[in-house]
Amino acid sequence: MIHDMIAIVQDYWLLLLIGQYPNGPLGGLANTLILSALSIALAFPVSILMALARLSKWRLLRWPVTAVVYFTRGVPLLMLILWSYFLVPLWTGADVPSFVTMLTTLVIYQGAFMSEVVRAGIVSLGSGQMDAARALGHGYFGAMRYVILPQALYNMIPSIISTFVSTIKDTTLGYVINVPDLTFAANQVNNQLLTQPFQVFLLLAIVYYAICWSLTYVANRLERRIARRRAGVRVGNAAAPAPVTPKIATEQL
Amino acid sequence: MTDTSTTAQGAQTIQLSQVCKSYGNYQVLKNIDAEVTRGEVVVICGPSGSGKSTLIRTINRLEEINSGSITLDGRNIHAQMRAKELNALRSRVGFVFQSFNLFPHLSVADNVSMSPIRVKGVKPDVAYDKALKLLDRVGLADKAQAYPGQLSGGQQQRVAIARALAMEPPVMLFDEPTSALDPEMVGEVLAVMKSLAAEGMTMLCVTHEMGFAREVADRIWFIDAGEIIETATPDEFFKNPKHPRAQRFLSDLRH
Ligand SMILES: Nc1ncnc2c1ncn2[C@@H]1O[C@H](COP(=O)(O)OP(=O)(O)O)[C@@H](O)[C@H]1O
Ligand SMILES: [Mg+2]
Numbered sequence: 001m002i003h004d005m006i007a008i009v010q011d012y013w014l015l016l017l018i019g020q021y022p023n024g025p026l027g028g029l030a031n032t033l034i035l036s037a038l039s040i041a042l043a044f045p046v047s048i049l050m051a052l053a054r055l056s057k058w059r060l061l062r063w064p065v066t067a068v069v070y071f072t073r074g075v076p077l078l079m080l081i082l083w084s085y086f087l088v089p090l091w092t093g094a095d096v097p098s099f100v101t102m103l104t105t106l107v108i109y110q111g112a113f114m115s116e117v118v119r120a121g122i123v124s125l126g127s128g129q130m131d132a133a134r135a136l137g138h139g140y141f142g143a144m145r146y147v148i149l150p151q152a153l154y155n156m157i158p159s160i161i162s163t164f165v166s167t168i169k170d171t172t173l174g175y176v177i178n179v180p181d182l183t184f185a186a187n188q189v190n191n192q193l194l195t196q197p198f199q200v201f202l203l204l205a206i207v208y209y210a211i212c213w214s215l216t217y218v219a220n221r222l223e224r225r226i227a228r229r230r231a232g233v234r235v236g237n238a239a240a241p242a243p244v245t246p247k248i249a250t251e252q253l
Numbered sequence: 254m255t256d257t258s259t260t261a262q263g264a265q266t267i268q269l270s271q272v273c274k275s276y277g278n279y280q281v282l283k284n285i286d287a288e289v290t291r292g293e294v295v296v297i298c299g300p301s302g303s304g305k306s307t308l309i310r311t312i313n314r315l316e317e318i319n320s321g322s323i324t325l326d327g328r329n330i331h332a333q334m335r336a337k338e339l340n341a342l343r344s345r346v347g348f349v350f351q352s353f354n355l356f357p358h359l360s361v362a363d364n365v366s367m368s369p370i371r372v373k374g375v376k377p378d379v380a381y382d383k384a385l386k387l388l389d390r391v392g393l394a395d396k397a398q399a400y401p402g403q404l405s406g407g408q409q410q411r412v413a414i415a416r417a418l419a420m421e422p423p424v425m426l427f428d429e430p431t432s433a434l435d436p437e438m439v440g441e442v443l444a445v446m447k448s449l450a451a452e453g454m455t456m457l458c459v460t461h462e463m464g465f466a467r468e469v470a471d472r473i474w475f476i477d478a479g480e481i482i483e484t485a486t487p488d489e490f491f492k493n494p495k496h497p498r499a500q501r502f503l504s505d506l507r508h
Binding site: 128129131132133134135136137138139140142146147150151154229 | 313315336337340341343344345346347348350352354355356357358367368371372373402416417420
C-alpha cells in the first residue's frame with residue numbers, strides 16, 4: 001500500500017502540485033495555498049472593518065454588519081458557497097469564475113468569524129487605552145491605528161493562524177463548484193486509477209494534515225510566546241529577560 | 254475666595270459654569286461652578302463616588318455633560334465642534350489616570366514620543382530627544398528602552414506624566430494618580446507633581462494625599478454628592494472646614 005502511494009506521488013506529483021497548468025488553469029496544492037492565502041489576506045482587513053462597524057455607535061453601520069455576521073456564522077459554509085455559485089450569476093448576469101466565487105465566499109465567511117475575535121480583542125483592552133489615546137489628542141482612527149489595533153491584533157496572531165488552518169480545510173469545499181484545488185486534483189487522479197481510492201485519499205489527508213499540523217504548531221508556539229510577553233517578560237529583547245522578573249517582583253511588593 | 258497671588262498671573266484658564274451631568278436618572282454633577290486660574294494648583298477631594306472622576310473627565314471631554322459649559326482659555330470645550338478641533342483642544346490638556354494606561358506595546362520612549370509625532374506632526378528624532386529629556390526629568394532616563402510591563406507602578410505613573418507633558422499642555426489633570434500605587438511609591442510620583450507645580454503648571458488633582466494638598470495646593474475643592482460644597486485654601490480647609498460633611502470627611506481621613 002505504501003508502494004501504491006509512492007507510485008501515485010511519482011506519477012501524479014505535478015498534477016497534485018499545480019493541476020493542469022500550463023495546459024489548463026492552475027490547480028492542485030498550489031491553488032489550494034493561493035486560495036487560502038488570498039482568503040486570509042483579504043478576510044483580515046475585512047474582519048477589522050466588520051469589528052469596527054460592530055463596535056460603532058452608529059446604528060446604520062452596526063446593525064447590518066451585525067446581521068451579516070450572525071447570518072454567516074449561523075449557516076453552513078457549503079450553503080453559502082452554493083448560494084454564491086448559483087445566485088450571484090443570476091443576479092449580476094456575469095459569469096464569475098468558480099475561483100472568484102470561492103474566494104469571495106471564504107473572505108466573507110472567515111471575515112465574519114475573525115471579526116468576532118477582533119471585536120473581543122478590542123473590547124478586552126478596556127476603555128483605559130482609548131481614554132489615554134483620546135486624552136493625548138488622537139482621533140478615533142488614530143487611536144485605533146496606533147494604540148488599540150496593534151495590541152488587539154498582536155494578541156490575535158494565534159487566532160489568525162488557526163483561522164488560516166480552517167481556511168485551508170474549508171477550501172476543499174470548493175470541490176463542489178469545481179474549483180481546481182488539491183482535492184479536485186486528487187479526485188482526478190482517483191478517476192484515472194479507479195482501483196485505489198483509499199490510497200489516493202489517504203495521501204490527500206496526509207498532505208492536508210501535514211500543512212495544518214505545522215501551522216497549528218506554529219500557532220501554539222506563538223501563543224505561549226505572547227502569553228509570556230503579556231506577563232511582562234519580553235522574549236524578543238536582546239537584554240536578558242531573566243533579571244527583569246525578580247526586579248519587578250521586588251519593586252511591586 | 255479668589256487667591257490674589259494667582260489671579261495676578263493672568264486670566265482664568267478653566268471655567269466651569271452650571272455644569273450638570275447625569276447617568277440615566279442619576280445626577281452625578283449638580284450645577285458645578287468653578288474656575289481655575291493660570292498657574293493655580295487645585296486639589297479636588299471628597300468621598301468615593303461623589304463625582305470627582307466624572308468632573309475631571311468632563312474637563313477634557315472624556316465625558317459629555319448634559320448642560321452648562323466648560324471653557325479652556327475662553328473656548329467652550331463642550332460646544333459642537335469638529336472632531337479635529339476637539340482633538341486639538343484635548344491635546345492641550347494633559348491627563349494622568351489612576352491606572353496609568355501606558356501603551357503596553359510601546360517602549361517607554363515611544364509611549365512618550367508617539368503622540369507628539371502622530372498628533373502634532375513633530376519630527377520623530379526631535380520628539381524622541383524631547384522624550385528622553387522628559388524621562389530624565391521624571392527620573393527615568395535609564396528606562397527609555399524598557400516596556401511598561403517591566404516597570405513598577407510608581408515608574409509607570411511617572412512615565413504617564415512624562416507622556417502627558419510631551420504634548421506641552423498648559424493644563425494638567427490628575428485623577429487619583431497615586432491611589433493604585435503601593436505606599437512606598439507614592440512619594441516618587443508626588444515629588445514629580447510638586448516639581449511641576451513649582452514650575453507654575455496649572456494643575457487640577459483629584460487626590461487623597463492631604464500632605465500634598467496642604468503643601469502644594471493653592472485651593473481645595475471639596476465635592477460631595479456631585480456638588481462642590483466648599484472651596485478654600487488648604488490652611489482654611491484643614492484648620493477650619495466650614496461644611497459639616499467636609500469636617501466629617503477630614504476626621505474620617507485622619508482615622
Ligand atoms: N459610566 C457610568 N455609568 C453609570 N454611573 C456611573 C458611571 N461612571 C460613574 N458612575 C457613577 O457616578 C458616580 C460618581 O462616580 P465617580 O465620578 O467615578 O466618583 P469618584 O471619582 O468621586 O469616586 C458614582 O456613583 C458612580 O457609580
Ligand atoms: Mg474616581
